[in-house]
Amino acid sequence: MTTRSVSLIRAAALVLIVPVPAGAADLAAQRPAAESPAYTDWSGGYVGLQGSAGGSYGAYNFGPTMIGARSIPAFRSGDSTGRSDQGRNATTAVGGVFGGWNWQAGPWVYGVEASLDAANLKRPVPSTIAGFGYVDADPVFNLVRAKTDLYGTLRARLGYSFDRYLIYGTFGLAGADARFLATYPDLDAGGQNTARRELGYLGFTLGAGVQYAITDSLALGIDYRYLDLGGSRRFPLGTVPGDAGGPVTTRASFTSNQLFARLMWFPGDLTVPPDPYEAAPHDPDNGDTGRFSLHGQTTLIAQGVPGFRSPYAGAQSLLPYQARQTTTATIFLGFKLTDSTELYYNPEFSQGFGLSRTLGVAGFVNGEAQKAGASFPKLRSNRYYVKQTINLGGETVEVPDGPNQVATRYAAERITLIAGKFALGDFFDGNIYAHDPRVDFFNWSLWGSSAWDFPANLPGFTQGVYAEYNRPDFAIRAAYTQVPKEPSSDVLDPRVFRRAGLNAEFEQRYILPGLDQPGKLRFGLFSNVGVSASNREVVTLTQFGLFGDVNDAAAATRRPRRKTGGYINLEQGLTPELGLFARASLNDGRTENISFTDIDQSFSGGLSLKGKAWDRPDDTIGVGAAMNGLSPSHRAAFAAGFYGLLIGDGRLNYGTERALETYYALNLTKFLTLTFDYQFLSNPGYNRDRGPAHFFASRLHADF
Structure with a gap:
């Protein structure tokens, strides 16, 4: 559906929903009111x-x-x-x-x-x-x-x-x-x-x-x-x-x-149209939920790091004195086939690299930086899936039009089935205060449970099936998906009956007594089978001299192995403007990670505050902290010179990686937000010999 079509549909909707008194109908027909154009005049x-x-x-x-x-x-x-x-x-x-x-x-x-x-x-x-x-x-x-x-x-x-x-x-x-x-x-x-x-x-x-x-x-x-x-x-x-x-x-x-x-x-000023949604807001009771959904976003992040202590560097070390920029642009297309069947497709352009080519920090400092970075705008079909809803009863829930959501009505008790390509973070580990690096925290360990080694290709997407049972007070969800063919691979393994990822989550919703504010508590479990190496085995083989390099030992001994773990995720409103979030995640740490990052234990939490107190209700201040760690066998592998998904200095003086982040998101318009971000990082890559480092960033996010 073209942009012009959307504009025409919106204009037509305005004409239909504005009531005209019967006695004035003939007069209105003779002298129609001039309509404001649905576009800006850039002349x-x-x-x-x-x-x-x-x-x-x-x-x-x-x-x-x-x-x-x-x-x-x-x-x-x-x-x-x-x-x-x-x-x-x-x-x-x-x-x-x-x-x-x-x-x-x-x-x-x-x-x-x-x-x-x-x-x-x-x-x-x-x-x-x-x-x-x-x-x-x-x-x-x-x-x-x-x-x-x-x-x-x-x-x-x-x-x-x-x-x-x-x-x-x-x-x-x-x-x-x-x-x-x-x-x-x-x-x-x-x-x-x-x-x-x-x-x-x-x-x-x-x-x-x-x-x-x-x-x-x-x-x-x-x-x-x-x-x-x-x-x-x-x-x-x-x-x-x-x-x-x-x-x-x-x-x-x-x-x-x-x-x-x-x-x-523009010295001569622009002619800007009024916002049609403010002129005539959507009325969910008129029965017109629409068949199409068209939205888009673009996010530009510029981030730099000044000098810090760096006595040596390996192939995957964080380097001082650098600046990088990442940009993404996404179209969210949705189509309702029937009242219960929907199709979604998301083409996305991305360009740029994270600092040090998105290497050197386990809890990386830019959530938009992909391991599949490119020096030119790279187009990918990141999502395409079909969604089937089975309504089981209860009161009706109105769902407004939004990215990957056609305006519709669901029953409060329902089953949702999805098949296709998606990100597991679309449905799991959600948190309204810390879950989207395009609008809130940048650091990987703050917007996600970073010891959850979720199956994904380099940009973070996989293919499979997803099911959810939802009631007003809780939800149970699970997904069975492809894993990468080998660690940090952009190719997904087609042998899903031998190597695949199984992820499940229980979400409890409640109102906290005394505060009268909503909260959610999520418990997640995962058990993924992917081609990986045993940390303990590769260190032993290298120490006995069977391999001269621990990375050669890992490449030679990779085979299908299981990695298990879980997470707990809390979001809690403290006031209508202030919210608390916290996460704890853990995996068994016996094998190299295959998809996300090199973290075996992680704890994070923080606060998110809206700007109502200073007459900026759409602005947001966020403050968060995270601490990441490795299992003993994983530490030994990195100390022997192992290179993981994101980190590797060639040696290791181990210390937990700790991060502090604060940001201010300045809402410029309904569609545009400018964010200023600062992060402090101690022991990047778990190495006491490196850092501490300070990171400064700005983010421009636009959506419609």
């Missing part, structure tokens, strides 16, 4: 600022390179995916200014826009100098470096306006500067040759974006663009000294995926 000029905090990535293409008469193959420098690209040098563009002009015909918007952005793209050229006397050069990786400081674009825009939103696509020209710096040491005679070359590039750009009018003159937006800066003619780059050397010539081109958060100012 006119605008200027703005845009910034990127690690969510933009670039890659150089070099070569083939000639050294004298000998050739080195072409090489692509790698989109910030290697560990060597961590930290401060992964950003393609850090921000700048832009301006443009829009014309509008009905809901269709077209225009032109120019932008200029500072950049910080630095990439080493990993020149394989085998045969040229540089095999043992240290560091070979830094013989040639490429840098880009400035980008510029001139783009045409074509978009569609609805409500306060504008969704658009772009195309046009892009330009950038590039500097190539080369150092060629002479390993035989000592000394070195250096070279510098500056080039300008002109190519094309394609992109898309969305913007939202927060006032009559200001808008916030997210803008993605792909830049292809084309190839260059061959150019000289100094001379490699020595008998095996010679003059160097090469070619270079580069591409970039850039994602910006934007603030726009």
Whole structure:
């Protein structure tokens, strides 16, 4: 169903539900009242600022390179995916200014826009100098470096306006500067040759974006663009000294995926439509619950960590001095086949990486950071499932339209059956105060029971069946789902009758005496069979010398093994504005974890407060703390150099990982929230030799 269709349906609904007196019917027909448009008028000029905090990535293409008469193959420098690209040098563009002009015909918007952005793209050229006397050069990786400081674009825009939103696509020209710096040491005679070359590039750009009018003159937006800066003619780059050397010539081109958060100012003001829901709220008694549901969300998180104690680092260590950005955009589609059968589908784009590529912290600090991160917008079908409701009786419960929920009516006592692809967190371990990193806590150990090793692929989804029996005062639910083929795999194992996950939960609802506030207590159990290694076995095999590396021992001895555990989850209202949450989770700790993270015991809790006391009832303050631990056999494996799902310093001076988080969610409009977040982390990766570390973040979340 298209956005325009939704807007037309809403407009039609307004006409139908506004009563017209019978005596005025003819007069109304002769002089119909002018209707406000269902979209914002974006006409006119605008200027703005845009910034990127690690969510933009670039890659150089070099070569083939000639050294004298000998050739080195072409090489692509790698989109910030290697560990060597961590930290401060992964950003393609850090921000700048832009301006443009829009014309509008009905809901269709077209225009032109120019932008200029500072950049910080630095990439080493990993020149394989085998045969040229540089095999043992240290560091070979830094013989040639490429840098880009400035980008510029001139783009045409074509978009569609609805409500306060504008969704658009772009195309046009892009330009950038590039500097190539080369150092060629002479390993035989000592000394070195250096070279510098500056080039300008002109190519094309394609992109898309969305913007939202927060006032009559200001808008916030997210803008993605792909830049292809084309190839260059061959150019000289100094001379490699020595008998095996010679003059160097090469070619270079580069591409970039850039994602910006934007603030726009419209000096001529915008014409913004009234909110149709406020003008005519939905009346559940009119019998029109609808057949379709269309919603969307986008969340942008920028997070950084300054310096901290880091005497050594392994392949999966948290690194100091870095910033990263993650972005997701989701469409929630729902369709009611019958009064009791519903279909849902969620396509989702995601881009970016967590700090240190979502590694180095067991209770990770960004809940939107996926282990399946990408330097470009990556599209996945994260959810698709059918939902069947069997009503058993009792009073009728009105369920409003929302993400993955078509407006409908259910019986208070009912059975719900679901089959397809979903996240187990959609139905289990819920908590209204701490469960969604898009709107509340960032830390994995605060929004979830982190010792619950739930089956999932890298973004956190699985396939299977789910059943729930619901009554007003309690619910019982269970799911049987696929597990990954091996630890931290994006491929789910199809052999569900041999390897699968079984999860169950009991939820008790109550009103706490004395406070007269609602509460829920959830008890969860899981028993998952997946391909994994025994912690104790891999350490023993390595100590006896049968394997030189504990990770080789794990890879060689993985087989189907069972992991069991459980959790307790409390949510309790203390006042209408203040709520308490707490979780405790535990697993047997005998095998490596297969899906979520490297935690065997976890305790967390905190408070969530609405801003009514300072006349900001839609704002939220959250404060929470978490403590994570490992079983003795799991500690021994990491001390021997094991690399788990998220952590691994190559050694371990064990201490419990402890986190403190606080955030303030500032509600800007009905659809837009800006959050500021701070986290303090002690012993990241359970290592007393590392940290403590401080994390600072901001989050922009929009939904409709």
